[in-house]
Amino acid sequence: MNTIRRLLSAGALLAACLLGLPAHAAAPAAPTPAADRSLAGDAACTRCHDQGEAKPVLSIYQTRHGVKADTRTPGCQSCHGASLKHIRNDNNDEVRPPVEVSFSRSDAATPQEQVSTCLTCHKNGQRSHWQTSAHDNAGVGCSNCHSVHVPKDRAVTRATQAETCYACHKSERAQSHRLSSHPLAAGKMVCSDCHNPHGSTGPSLMKTGSVNETCASCHADKRGPFLWEHAPVADNCTNCHTPHGSNITPLLKARAPFLCQSCHTGDHAGQVQSGAHLQSGAITTANGTLPLGSAAGRAQLTARGCQNCHSQTHGSNHPAGAKLLR
Ligand code: HEC
Ligand code: HEC
Ligand code: HEC
Ligand code: HEC
Ligand code: HEC
Ligand code: HEC
Ligand code: HEC
Ligand code: HEC
Ligand code: HEC
Numbered sequence: 001m002n003t004i005r006r007l008l009s010a011g012a013l014l015a016a017c018l019l020g021l022p023a024h025a026a027a028p029a030a031p032t033p034a035a036d037r038s039l040a041g042d043a044a045c046t047r048c049h050d051q052g053e054a055k056p057v058l059s060i061y062q063t064r065h066g067v068k069a070d071t072r073t074p075g076c077q078s079c080h081g082a083s084l085k086h087i088r089n090d091n092n093d094e095v096r097p098p099v100e101v102s103f104s105r106s107d108a109a110t111p112q113e114q115v116s117t118c119l120t121c122h123k124n125g126q127r128s129h130w131q132t133s134a135h136d137n138a139g140v141g142c143s144n145c146h147s148v149h150v151p152k153d154r155a156v157t158r159a160t161q162a163e164t165c166y167a168c169h170k171s172e173r174a175q176s177h178r179l180s181s182h183p184l185a186a187g188k189m190v191c192s193d194c195h196n197p198h199g200s201t202g203p204s205l206m207k208t209g210s211v212n213e214t215c216a217s218c219h220a221d222k223r224g225p226f227l228w229e230h231a232p233v234a235d236n237c238t239n240c241h242t243p244h245g246s247n248i249t250p251l252l253k254a255r256a257p258f259l260c261q262s263c264h265t266g267d268h269a270g271q272v273q274s275g276a277h278l279q280s281g282a283i284t285t286a287n288g289t290l291p292l293g294s295a296a297g298r299a300q301l302t303a304r305g306c307q308n309c310h311s312q313t314h315g316s317n318h319p320a321g322a323k324l325l326r
């Protein structure tokens with residue numbers, strides 16, 4: 001009996017090899033040119049998995065994976081393997097042996113095997129940094145985000161993408177409902193406007209090489225270079241902003257003056273009151289001229305935001321903008 005099983009399984013493996021399919025437990029699978037991906041080839045599976053199924057797997061024909069006129073289109077066996085044991089069920093087991101690459105039965109294929117099946121066709125482009133990405137390292141597979149048997153893929157479809165991510169990233173959902181946020185909850189923006197969930201060369205799965213480059217792709221006016229840079233801006237927008245949501249407008253990590261004072265110790269009010277830094281006379285700011293001596297008091301105690309005077313938080317192009325006052 002055992003010998004027969006072994007022979008059968010060897011047969012299945014051989015068949016898989018002949019078909020050029022990703023054999024079970026094989027290292028990164030080779031492309032599958034030889035598999036019969038036509039509708040007729042699919043009949044090996046669809047003679048049982050037909051319209052009558054509780055889960056309508058045939059909806060795959062309404063997706064990009066169903067465009068049979070395109071020769072790159074997979075057949076059932078390109079993704080699930082030849083699965084002869086599953087088809088034959090020689091022992092008449094009550095529950096059939098699993099397919100070679102199952103995306104739902106954990107006894108049938110490791111996450112790595114599932115992923116490498118998809119990567120046989122999709123390893124380039126957006127996925128070129130998949131390996132060792134945060135999701136790869138955490139064992140998140142393609143089918144944790146993508147659902148290939150439904151007419152509209154929930155990750156690719158903008159209206160359902162955020163919900164797909166929130167299934168695992170709950171705190172980002174909460175943040176998107178705060179007073180100040182990117183219009184994620186309104187559906188006008190999606191996670192993949194900033195992130196490449198498949199991996200990237202930048203931090204935090206940024207779509208580009210850095211946080212600032214990603215932000216500047218939409219907020220070009222903050223890109224610089226400025227005549228007078230504000231060091232933390234050129235360094236990283238997230239020194240002051242949180243990307244997903246904040247109760248302090250606009251998307252700030254803390255309220256001024258506390259935000260500013262997290263780096264600038266003291267409020268230079270001592271100097272202002274003593275006139276020590278006003279040797280040259282009255283201060284001219286964007287809000288007009290402040291007479292000597294009356295200037296600031298203690299800036300944070302008088303509820304004056306630092307930006308009342310230092311209005312050019314992101315940098316200044318004014319010849320006299322060194323202190324970000326204009
Ligand atoms: C002779 C009928 C029959 C054929 C042919 C058949 N299946 Fe199945 N399949 C079933 C049944 C019945 C189940 C439900 C599980 C059980 O009760 O054994 C199932 C379950 C599955 C499952 C879910 C369980 C798992 O292993 O992940 C997948 C996926 C699957 N089949 C894919 C395929 C593919 C792909 C083919 C073609 C290579 C195929 N089936 C051919 C009858 C069939
Ligand atoms: C692009 C790869 C791909 C192709 C092609 C493909 N499948 Fe699947 N199949 C999957 C994935 C991934 C799952 C896991 C559930 C999901 O993501 O929808 C799955 C799940 C299934 C299931 C189990 C459904 C359940 O959840 O119980 C069956 C049955 C199945 N496929 C049959 C087929 C048949 C029959 C074909 C050919 C008509 C086919 N598959 C073609 C990738 C594929
Ligand atoms: C045999 C090759 C092949 C395999 C294997 C394959 N795909 Fe595809 N996939 C394609 C082709 C061809 C397209 C059409 C899009 C294109 O032009 O590149 C596509 C498109 C897609 C799209 C875009 C769908 C859309 O609506 O725009 C997603 C998402 C996708 N595949 C996910 C997967 C996942 C997940 C797997 C593994 C479960 C997988 N693919 C396995 C060939 C394949
Ligand atoms: C964490 C969620 C997530 C995982 C995991 C994931 N994807 Fe995606 N995928 C997305 C999102 C979101 C998009 C839409 C991106 C966009 O619109 O720019 C997408 C788009 C795609 C596309 C269509 C766009 C294109 O490049 O042609 C393909 C194909 C694809 N993914 C394949 C895969 C494969 C293969 C895997 C596994 C190696 C995978 N994805 C894993 C979320 C994910
Ligand atoms: C199946 C669960 C799951 C889904 C769905 C999922 N993620 Fe993740 N994600 C994780 C895990 C696990 C990690 C790694 C541990 C952590 O940082 O929480 C992670 C990490 C991340 C990180 C941090 C990366 C880093 O380098 O610190 C980002 C960004 C991210 N995911 C974005 C997304 C986006 C965008 C989507 C939707 C397109 C998504 N995730 C969908 C599970 C998931
Ligand atoms: C406006 C750009 C932008 C959008 C849109 C965006 N993110 Fe992020 N995300 C970032 C940045 C920037 C970081 C790094 C934050 C940091 O370093 O403080 C980040 C970090 C993360 C992290 C890692 C958090 C941690 O504590 O390490 C996760 C998870 C994440 N984002 C998920 C999502 C999800 C899910 C969505 C969609 C609902 C989304 N992001 C939309 C820019 C964005
Ligand atoms: C895909 C384009 C896009 C990207 C990338 C982007 N933003 Fe935005 N940002 C927007 C849009 C759209 C708004 C909303 C404008 C509105 O509501 O008038 C916005 C608003 C803001 C606001 C003002 C929020 C408020 O409450 O008024 C801040 C601050 C901001 N973004 C910072 C960032 C930072 C930091 C990054 C990088 C992590 C970033 N943005 C990346 C499109 C983008
Ligand atoms: C030193 C702290 C700090 C850093 C770093 C910073 N910002 Fe800001 N940002 C602020 C403050 C304070 C405001 C509100 C007052 C204002 O507009 O000056 C603001 C407002 C904004 C606004 C909304 C108002 C407007 O002018 O459109 C956007 C968008 C914005 N920042 C984007 C960015 C981007 C992109 C970066 C990275 C290149 C960045 N910020 C870095 C402090 C900072
Ligand atoms: C993350 C730390 C950080 C935060 C937050 C921050 N700054 Fe700065 N700021 C710096 C650094 C670093 C410099 C450069 C100091 C230098 O060149 O000696 C600088 C320079 C300045 C200068 C010019 C100083 C000079 O001597 O040329 C002014 C004015 C200034 N910041 C005001 C502000 C204001 C107003 C805020 C709040 C909206 C703020 N900063 C928030 C780190 C920060």
Ligand code: HEC
Pocket residue numbers: 257260261264266267268277278283285290295296299300304305306307308309310323325
């Ligand atoms: C009433 C206007 C005003 C307010 C409010 C104000 N500043 Fe200033 N600040 C100035 C002027 C004017 C200078 C330039 C002094 C000089 O050129 O010597 C300056 C200079 C600076 C400098 C450069 C170093 C120095 O002491 O010369 C920093 C850093 C700074 N301010 C931070 C802050 C922070 C942080 C706040 C909020 C807690 C703040 N300022 C509030 C007017 C103001």
